[in-house]
Amino acid sequence: MKIKRSERMIDMTYYLINHPHELVSLSFFAEKYDSAKSSMSEDLAIIKKRFDAQGVGDLLTIPGAAGGVKFVPKLSQADALRKVKRIATMLSESNRLLPGGYVYLSDLLGNPYILKAIGQIIASKYADEKIDAVMTIATKGVPIAQSVASYLNVPFVIVRRDSKITEGPTVSVNYVSGSSERIEKMALSKRSLRRGSRVLVVDDFMKGGGTLNGMKSLVEEFEAELVGITVFAEGKFNGERQISDYNSLLFVSDVDLKTKTITVVPGNLFNEN
Amino acid sequence: MKIKRSERMIDMTYYLINHPHELVSLSFFAEKYDSAKSSMSEDLAIIKKRFDAQGVGDLLTIPGAAGGVKFVPKLSQADALRKVKRIATMLSESNRLLPGGYVYLSDLLGNPYILKAIGQIIASKYADEKIDAVMTIATKGVPIAQSVASYLNVPFVIVRRDSKITEGPTVSVNYVSGSSERIEKMALSKRSLRRGSRVLVVDDFMKGGGTLNGMKSLVEEFEAELVGITVFAEGKFNGERQISDYNSLLFVSDVDLKTKTITVVPGNLFNEN
Numbered sequence: 375m376k377i378k379r380s381e382r383m384i385d386m387t388y389y390l391i392n393h394p395h396e397l398v399s400l401s402f403f404a405e406k407y408d409s410a411k412s413s414m415s416e417d418l419a420i421i422k423k424r425f426d427a428q429g430v431g432d433l434l435t436i437p438g439a440a441g442g443v444k445f446v447p448k449l450s451q452a453d454a455l456r457k458v459k460r461i462a463t464m465l466s467e468s469n470r471l472l473p474g475g476y477v478y479l480s481d482l483l484g485n486p487y488i489l490k491a492i493g494q495i496i497a498s499k500y501a502d503e504k505i506d507a508v509m510t511i512a513t514k515g516v517p518i519a520q521s522v523a524s525y526l527n528v529p530f531v532i533v534r535r536d537s538k539i540t541e542g543p544t545v546s547v548n549y550v551s552g553s554s555e556r557i558e559k560m561a562l563s564k565r566s567l568r569r570g571s572r573v574l575v576v577d578d579f580m581k582g583g584g585t586l587n588g589m590k591s592l593v594e595e596f597e598a599e600l601v602g603i604t605v606f607a608e609g610k611f612n613g614e615r616q617i618s619d620y621n622s623l624l625f626v627s628d629v630d631l632k633t634k635t636i637t638v639v640p641g642n643l644f645n646e647n
Numbered sequence: 648m649k650i651k652r653s654e655r656m657i658d659m660t661y662y663l664i665n666h667p668h669e670l671v672s673l674s675f676f677a678e679k680y681d682s683a684k685s686s687m688s689e690d691l692a693i694i695k696k697r698f699d700a701q702g703v704g705d706l707l708t709i710p711g712a713a714g715g716v717k718f719v720p721k722l723s724q725a726d727a728l729r730k731v732k733r734i735a736t737m738l739s740e741s742n743r744l745l746p747g748g749y750v751y752l753s754d755l756l757g758n759p760y761i762l763k764a765i766g767q768i769i770a771s772k773y774a775d776e777k778i779d780a781v782m783t784i785a786t787k788g789v790p791i792a793q794s795v796a797s798y799l800n801v802p803f804v805i806v807r808r809d810s811k812i813t814e815g816p817t818v819s820v821n822y823v824s825g826s827s828e829r830i831e832k833m834a835l836s837k838r839s840l841r842r843g844s845r846v847l848v849v850d851d852f853m854k855g856g857g858t859l860n861g862m863k864s865l866v867e868e869f870e871a872e873l874v875g876i877t878v879f880a881e882g883k884f885n886g887e888r889q890i891s892d893y894n895s896l897l898f899v900s901d902v903d904l905k906t907k908t909i910t911v912v913p914g915n916l917f918n919e920n
Contacts, residue, residue, distance in 0.1 A: 377697075379653050380652050380653045380656050380693060381656075381693060381696070381697050383653050383654075383656040383657050383660070384656050384657075384660045384693070384694055384697040384698075385697055385701060387656070387657045387660040387661055388660055388664065388701065388703060391661065391664060392763070420653060420654060420657070421657055423654070424654050424657040424658055425657075428658060428661065430661060472812065472813065472815045473812075474812060476812055476813050477813075478813065478814070478815050478836075478838070479813075480804075480805070480813075480814060480836055480839060481802065481838070481839060484796070484802045484803045484804055484805065484839070485802050486793075486796055486797045486800055486801070486802070489793065489797070490665070490797075512785060512786040513785040513786055513789065513805060513807065514813075516786065516789045516790065516793075517789065517793050520762065520789075520790050520793050520794075521793075523757070523759055524759045524762070524763075527759055528759070529754065529757045529758050529759070530757045531753075531757055532753070532757065532786060534786065539745065539746075539747060539749055540745065540749050540750075540751065540752075540753075540787075540852075541751070541753060542745045542751050563751075563753055565751070565754070566753060566754060566757070579813075
């Protein structure tokens with residue numbers, strides 16, 4: 375069906391945004407719009423230019439017979455930092471303070487805009503790596519995993535502390551919960567992850583890193599490969615963390631129950647190095 | 648900044664898709680592109696036409712000084728049914744069968760495309776209603792709630808069976824778990840839902856409806872209003888369900904352990920009436 379360029383731009387933009395990290399051949403568009411591949415190339419060059427200008431991501435061109443274009447969502451470091459600072463301001467509202475110095479963050483992890491931002495930022499960090507699956511642990515990690523997975527266009531898997539009959543056979547590991555020093559158990563459905571998968575682990579909050587270390591062991595149990603660990607926020611921790619190689623979007627550097635102050639700064643994802 | 652129409656189409660499409668159910672004034676675009684409101688109207692008319700043609704949703708025009716446009720994601724019933732039938736085929740694969748006649752569906756609820764489809768279908772059903780929040784129960788309801796919430800552009804809240812210190816004060820209700828006839832407890836953080844909120848309840852799977860009935864009570868405890876209940880799949884249930892007013896995308900009409908057959912058909916959302 376032949377339509378005008380301005381009209382094609384709408385369709386193609388919609389299509390590409392909904393198929394991130396997916397190779398789309400020129401012929402696909404050429405057939406769809408009954409047009410020459412050369413005009414499709416021109417169309418895509420315009421889209422690439424606008425995606426660049428808006429800081430939305432890259433439109434990669436893969437040459438050759440098996441080639442095409444691939445939309446890779448990617449936020450610039452500056453945009454990511456701007457978004458993270460806005461979230462940091464929200465996270466430091468004093469009414470989030472809970473007994474024991476915990477910080478309430480469930481509303482942020484149920485907000486579509488914030489989840490999109492978190493997903494974009496984490497997916498940008500791993501945009502150029504091969505990722506087969508995103509792993510997280512129930513419950514609050516799930517929205518983060520889902521958002522990251524949607525931008526990377528890969529499935530996500532949910533590790534559970536309780537094992538449910540609806541998961542089928544599971545593989546489980548024991549781990550040391552950092553806060554209580556108790557030995558706990560986490561399990562993942564056996565069929566949810568293939569051997570050799572390249573896995574990105576995400577979670578909402580890290581203190582001692584025990585839970586993340588557990589997921590790391592689980593990745594090993596599946597004979598899969600850990601690509602990275604990224605948390606939404608890390609808290610202050612006195613002592614040695616169980617993991618050292620991780621990224622955080624936010625760092626809750628101080629919680630003062632007396633003055634009711636929560637201090638939040640950008641996490642180590644934004645450290646210069 | 649003045650750019651060509653074909654270029655504006657890309658930016659505007661991206662913007663609208665990322666701000667569903669949000670009123671965007673003509674002046675917003677006019678200022679952004681240093682153009683007359685009349686040419687913005689022309690641009691938006693083209694976008695509206697293409698969104699219609701692609702079955703992506705409506706671009707509503709709200710006239711008057713406080714007016715503008717609003718993108719309402721909406722799948723046609725035919726598109727929804729086509730997608731649901733594809734999911735039904737996947738759900739009826741015999742290797743999903745678990746002991747006790749349970750059906751494994753975690754992989755589907757971790758697949759970005761399927762979650763998008765589920766979100767679009769449920770959000771389409773409630774596109775013309777005022778919804779303030781989507782409610783679900785941990786764990787497998789979460790991805791569904793998140794996807795629906797992202798298309799409706801409202802927050803989602805997660806009810807839990809265990810109460811966590813990081814949730815702050817909670818409101819809890821008891822409910823009768825249909826499958827085991829046990830009395831159980833579910834809780835929701837007090838600060839997560841405002842009085843008078845209009846709530847859409849979603850979940851992954853319904854048998855007796857006990858869990859959904861619990862969420863219904865919880866909505867009442869919050870003095871909020873229940874707009875509807877939609878589940879991804881309902882199973883066969885011998886006896887009277889605890890709720891009668893619900894929608895399902897899929898109906899697992901039969902599970903035969905002997906022949907290892909799972910029969911799945913479109914749910915009551917697609918009943919003619």
